[in-house]
Amino acid sequence: MVEAVTAKIDDFFQPRGIAIIGASATPGSPNNQILQFARQMSINGNVYPVNPTKNEIAGLTCYPSLLSIPAPVDLVVLAVGPQNSLSVAREIQKRREEKGDAGAVTIVTAGFKEMGTAAGEQLQNELIATIKKSGARVIGPNCQGVADTVNGVNTTFSVPPNTPRGGVTIISQSGAFATSFLRWASDQRLVGINKFVSLGNMADVDFRELLTYMADDANTKVISMYLEGINDARGLFDIAAKVTAKKPIVAIKAGKTAMGTNVAQSHTASIAGNNDIYDGAFRQAGIIRAQSVAEFYHTSRVFDKMPLPKGNRICILTVVGGPSTICVDELVATGEITLAHLSDELKQEIAGHLAASANIGNPDGYIDMTASVTPKMHADVLTLLMRDDGIDGIIFMTTPPGFIKDEELAAALLAGYNSVPEGKKKPLLSVMLAGNAVAKCRKILEEEGLPTFEFPDDAARVMVNMVRYSAYRQRNS
Amino acid sequence: MVEAVTAKIDDFFQPRGIAIIGASATPGSPNNQILQFARQMSINGNVYPVNPTKNEIAGLTCYPSLLSIPAPVDLVVLAVGPQNSLSVAREIQKRREEKGDAGAVTIVTAGFKEMGTAAGEQLQNELIATIKKSGARVIGPNCQGVADTVNGVNTTFSVPPNTPRGGVTIISQSGAFATSFLRWASDQRLVGINKFVSLGNMADVDFRELLTYMADDANTKVISMYLEGINDARGLFDIAAKVTAKKPIVAIKAGKTAMGTNVAQSHTASIAGNNDIYDGAFRQAGIIRAQSVAEFYHTSRVFDKMPLPKGNRICILTVVGGPSTICVDELVATGEITLAHLSDELKQEIAGHLAASANIGNPDGYIDMTASVTPKMHADVLTLLMRDDGIDGIIFMTTPPGFIKDEELAAALLAGYNSVPEGKKKPLLSVMLAGNAVAKCRKILEEEGLPTFEFPDDAARVMVNMVRYSAYRQRNS
Numbered sequence: 001m002v003e004a005v006t007a008k009i010d011d012f013f014q015p016r017g018i019a020i021i022g023a024s025a026t027p028g029s030p031n032n033q034i035l036q037f038a039r040q041m042s043i044n045g046n047v048y049p050v051n052p053t054k055n056e057i058a059g060l061t062c063y064p065s066l067l068s069i070p071a072p073v074d075l076v077v078l079a080v081g082p083q084n085s086l087s088v089a090r091e092i093q094k095r096r097e098e099k100g101d102a103g104a105v106t107i108v109t110a111g112f113k114e115m116g117t118a119a120g121e122q123l124q125n126e127l128i129a130t131i132k133k134s135g136a137r138v139i140g141p142n143c144q145g146v147a148d149t150v151n152g153v154n155t156t157f158s159v160p161p162n163t164p165r166g167g168v169t170i171i172s173q174s175g176a177f178a179t180s181f182l183r184w185a186s187d188q189r190l191v192g193i194n195k196f197v198s199l200g201n202m203a204d205v206d207f208r209e210l211l212t213y214m215a216d217d218a219n220t221k222v223i224s225m226y227l228e229g230i231n232d233a234r235g236l237f238d239i240a241a242k243v244t245a246k247k248p249i250v251a252i253k254a255g256k257t258a259m260g261t262n263v264a265q266s267h268t269a270s271i272a273g274n275n276d277i278y279d280g281a282f283r284q285a286g287i288i289r290a291q292s293v294a295e296f297y298h299t300s301r302v303f304d305k306m307p308l309p310k311g312n313r314i315c316i317l318t319v320v321g322g323p324s325t326i327c328v329d330e331l332v333a334t335g336e337i338t339l340a341h342l343s344d345e346l347k348q349e350i351a352g353h354l355a356a357s358a359n360i361g362n363p364d365g366y367i368d369m370t371a372s373v374t375p376k377m378h379a380d381v382l383t384l385l386m387r388d389d390g391i392d393g394i395i396f397m398t399t400p401p402g403f404i405k406d407e408e409l410a411a412a413l414l415a416g417y418n419s420v421p422e423g424k425k426k427p428l429l430s431v432m433l434a435g436n437a438v439a440k441c442r443k444i445l446e447e448e449g450l451p452t453f454e455f456p457d458d459a460a461r462v463m464v465n466m467v468r469y470s471a472y473r474q475r476n477s
Numbered sequence: 478m479v480e481a482v483t484a485k486i487d488d489f490f491q492p493r494g495i496a497i498i499g500a501s502a503t504p505g506s507p508n509n510q511i512l513q514f515a516r517q518m519s520i521n522g523n524v525y526p527v528n529p530t531k532n533e534i535a536g537l538t539c540y541p542s543l544l545s546i547p548a549p550v551d552l553v554v555l556a557v558g559p560q561n562s563l564s565v566a567r568e569i570q571k572r573r574e575e576k577g578d579a580g581a582v583t584i585v586t587a588g589f590k591e592m593g594t595a596a597g598e599q600l601q602n603e604l605i606a607t608i609k610k611s612g613a614r615v616i617g618p619n620c621q622g623v624a625d626t627v628n629g630v631n632t633t634f635s636v637p638p639n640t641p642r643g644g645v646t647i648i649s650q651s652g653a654f655a656t657s658f659l660r661w662a663s664d665q666r667l668v669g670i671n672k673f674v675s676l677g678n679m680a681d682v683d684f685r686e687l688l689t690y691m692a693d694d695a696n697t698k699v700i701s702m703y704l705e706g707i708n709d710a711r712g713l714f715d716i717a718a719k720v721t722a723k724k725p726i727v728a729i730k731a732g733k734t735a736m737g738t739n740v741a742q743s744h745t746a747s748i749a750g751n752n753d754i755y756d757g758a759f760r761q762a763g764i765i766r767a768q769s770v771a772e773f774y775h776t777s778r779v780f781d782k783m784p785l786p787k788g789n790r791i792c793i794l795t796v797v798g799g800p801s802t803i804c805v806d807e808l809v810a811t812g813e814i815t816l817a818h819l820s821d822e823l824k825q826e827i828a829g830h831l832a833a834s835a836n837i838g839n840p841d842g843y844i845d846m847t848a849s850v851t852p853k854m855h856a857d858v859l860t861l862l863m864r865d866d867g868i869d870g871i872i873f874m875t876t877p878p879g880f881i882k883d884e885e886l887a888a889a890l891l892a893g894y895n896s897v898p899e900g901k902k903k904p905l906l907s908v909m910l911a912g913n914a915v916a917k918c919r920k921i922l923e924e925e926g927l928p929t930f931e932f933p934d935d936a937a938r939v940m941v942n943m944v945r946y947s948a949y950r951q952r953n954s
Contacts, residue, residue, distance in 0.1 A: 028879055028880040029880075030848070030878075033879060110834075111834070116839070157879075158876075172799065173799065174797070174798055174799020174800065174802070175799070176796075176797035176798065176799050176800055176876050176910065177797075177799035177800055177803075177910075178799075179876055179910075179911075180797075180800065180876055180910030180911060180912075183876075183910070183911045183912035183913075183914055184912045184931065185912075186912060187912035187913035187914075188912070226799060228799070228802060252803070254799060254802035254803045254806060255802055255806065256806040256810065257805070257806045257809050257810055259805050259806075259808075259809045259816060259840060260802050260803075260805045260806035260809070262839075262840035262843075263793075263798070263801055263802045263805045263840060263843055264798075264802045266798075266836055266839045266840070266843070266845070292932070292934050293800075293803060293932040293933065293934050293935075294771065294932055294934075294935075316740075319653075320651070320653035320654075320657075321651055321653065321740070321741075321743070322649065322650065322651020322652070322653050322654035322655075322703060322705070322731060323651065323653055323654055323657065323770075324740055325651070325705060325731035325732055325737050325740045325741045326654075326729070326731045326737075326770060328734070328736050328737045328740050329731060329732065329733040329734045329736075329737035331736075332734050332736045332737070333733065333734055339736060357587075357588070359743055362593070362739075362743045363736060363739035363740060363743070366739075366740055366743070368743070371507075399635075399653050399656055399657055399660075401507075402505055402510060402634075403505045403506075433653065433654075433656075433657035433660070434656075434657060434660045435657075435660035435661045435662075435663060435664035435665070436660075436664035437660055437664075454661065455769070455770040455771055456770065457769050457770050458770075458771075
């Protein structure tokens with residue numbers, strides 16, 4: 001027997017055809033949902049259900065086996081019960097020998113190592129070994145598969161086909177975690193997704209290989225990872241350090257505590273490892289570690305939407321004192337950020353646009369326009385701040401007065417932000433503290449690429465993360 | 478001249494009449510908004526605009542001065558410019574001498590001590606002294622006033638008259654902060670408000686007096702405070718310790734950092750004080766200090782909606798491994814909470830309701846029902862957990878499978894929660910990780926009093942706060 005050719009990761013994200021082994025005709029069942037989503041997301045209609053008991057499912061020709069699909073199939077979704085998975089593995093082997101395709105396999109099926117039984121572990125080992133012998137690569141088992149919003153790939157029952165497109169690629173050891181991020185994203189249109197990878201038990205393809213792949217993937221602008229445990233931590237961090245020299249990685253690490261580790265173990269058979277050691281390793285590799293789910297979500301989406309700050313001098317533009325106090329507390333707490341110095345010339349120019357009651361530069365870097373503010377004032381002052389070389393980033397905060405219309409405020413903020421050309425832009429984060437009263441304004445801004453926030457401290461934490469990553473990049477590029 | 482009688486705080490929240498000095502006929506202006514909101518919220522139509530240039534505003538008889546209002550007026554809203562405020566103060570004095578009412582004054586007007594000028598401070602001192610000499614009490618200046626959703630009081634331009642009613646009373650040194658809480662509350666119907674007090678420069682009535690008042694206020698179930706600086710910290714904490722023996726106080730303290738303090742000073746002329754000392758003082762007084770805006774919002778609303786846990790033994794009921802790992806990490810991180818021990822009998826009973834693939838008690842206190850779950854399973858297992866004396870609180874987590882309807886899931890959770898009588902209830906926090914896909918379920922649960930969350934770590938922090946407060950109460954009651 002000749003040596004099997006090892007397939008490329010490309011087969012997962014740019015497959016010529018997708019076979020769904022175990023596709024179901026029962027509406028609402030996971031295995032029907034997988035087929036529906038794959039078909040809805042597919043660009044060339046290259047989705048092939050496999051089920052020996054059906055001739056057709058959902059209008060698509062159904063094949064009795066993987067081997068009987070006449071077209072090229074690069075990606076195989078294995079969604080039969082664990083008992084039947086080995087026979088599918090042998091079909092994959094055979095197909096690779098005969099046609100040379102079927103190089104990528106996502107295994108949705110659960111009931112393997114995560115069960116914590118010797119039988120589960122053995123079955124997983126045998127399954128993976130059989131597939132890998134053919135040179136095919138595996139994501140899973142016990143995973144939700146992969147999706148690519150640009151290439152039109154979706155092997156999951158969880159990624160809505162209308163997920164907004166963007167530059168965030170999420171790689172997750174928890175399918176539910178990644179899915180909840182997407183659904184939040186999808187509803188509020190806050191974040192644009194490029195790729196989705198649910199790793200499950202991570203028996204073959206792991207973080208290291210995917211990070212390497214995503215580093216060179218032009219559509220991926222930021223890589224967001226949910227981790228529970230890692231087999232080869234040193235290897236991962238070595239690779240990550242190379243990736244973060246090119247693009248940001250945002251991570252949330254579960255299993256911080258002994259008890260959390262126990263949960264992770266029952267979930268994906270992961271051993272979590274020491275939290276403090278991870279903390280240092282993340283930082284050294286230039287990975288931004290989020291301390292909360294909200295921070296993970298917001299940091300990921302802002303890295304995608306906003307340019308990096310060139311330095312750590314941040315300006316606060318506000319009409320609300322209390323929330324700004326909270327924001328500044330959070331902003332300066334880690335010592336990495338300083339409020340920007342406003343030059344006398346700049347202050348004078350700003351004063352020319354605002355009411356006499358405005359507070360310009362007390363403390364330095366802080367501007368309270370006060371309640372008697374107009375949309376034009378927002379645009380004018382923001383333009384001055386965007387153009388000033390002494391300012392690296394701006395956080396704007398408001399509960400807009402009732403007399404300012406959402407459309408007017410959004411237009412004013414966009415005018416200010418776009419007053420400088422692409423290469424001269426700096427991050428602008430807008431905190432809109434008025435619930436649905438500013439929903440329309442937020443929607444316009446998000447659609448135009450300006451990120452908005454409900455809470456002032458969320459915006460501050462994101463700005464700290466951007467400044468931290470920017471400093472890392474300057475040291476390591 | 479006889480000694481002036483000092484008015485009661487009751488005059489702010491149960492006024493027989495409300496006079497709005499400086500009411501405006503210009504739609505959309507703050508002083509028109511104040512009148513409109515006051516009228517919309519009023520139960521007896523006891524709102525009296527004062528403006529010498531108008532006979533009528535918005536259908537209400539307009540009076541030339543405070544003195545000319547024939548009906549009893551307990552609450553005066555001072556909303557004229559700072560230059561004219563002293564003459565209103567003298568009218569208040571005169572009215573108190575003549576009629577004995579006008580005991581409560583909220584001063585919306587800004588331009589006093591917060592300006593940081595000697596003139597501003599002097600004007601404030603003179604204004605407050607004039608009013609206080611009459612025995613009347615002042616909230617403000619530079620504040621947004623007060624509201625009471627049950628008594629029908631609203632002197633603000635910021636509290637929407639349709640704000641959902643409930644047991645949360647918010648007392649805030651930042652009007653914008655309190656308002657943003659209300660608006661978030663109002664839109665998502667997540668929290669019910671009882672009273673709203675914006676303290677502004679806090680020249681007379683302060684936290685101490687309001688805490689004392691709210692402690693005995695039957696409609697206030699939880700007191701939520703936003704603080705920047707306190708004049709008499711020891712006095713405040715002494716009083717707070719008495720209040721927390723009766724009902725919870727949740728606080729967010731801004732001005733944690735030197736830079737944040739500078740912002741606070743320009744905002745309400747507050748000196749913030751040392752953050753670590755505050756931290757200890759809060760804890761000693763039984764005040765729950767929130768570390769983020771989200772934590773403040775969620776903790777406040779849950780204290781209102783849920784009973785206190787009797788101990789620290791918490792059970793996790795889930796269908797999502799990753800988010801549960803994050804939740805458990807956050808839950809046990811402070812060492813105050815332990816996962817509940819599930820007895821063999823209980824585990825056996827639970828197993829009788831779930832699929833064989835379910836994980837019951839690995840680790841102890843953790844139940845993963847797995848994806849093959851039905852609404853009935855939710856109700857059945859939740860009933861067992863609610864009835865078990867070894868469990869003090871429950872966090873439930875889900876991204877509901879597509880085949881479960883929102884109404885069915887909500888009904889199942891409510892059935893489980895309501896399977897024990899009032900006195901036997903324990904807190905149940907439900908994390909719904911699916912964006913708008915579970916919006917209907919969340920809405921039903923919130924309306925029926927069961928709090929829901931978007932992020933698992935938010936729910937964990939709230940549970941820690943509840944357990945912490947419950948332990949404090951047991952030690953100090």
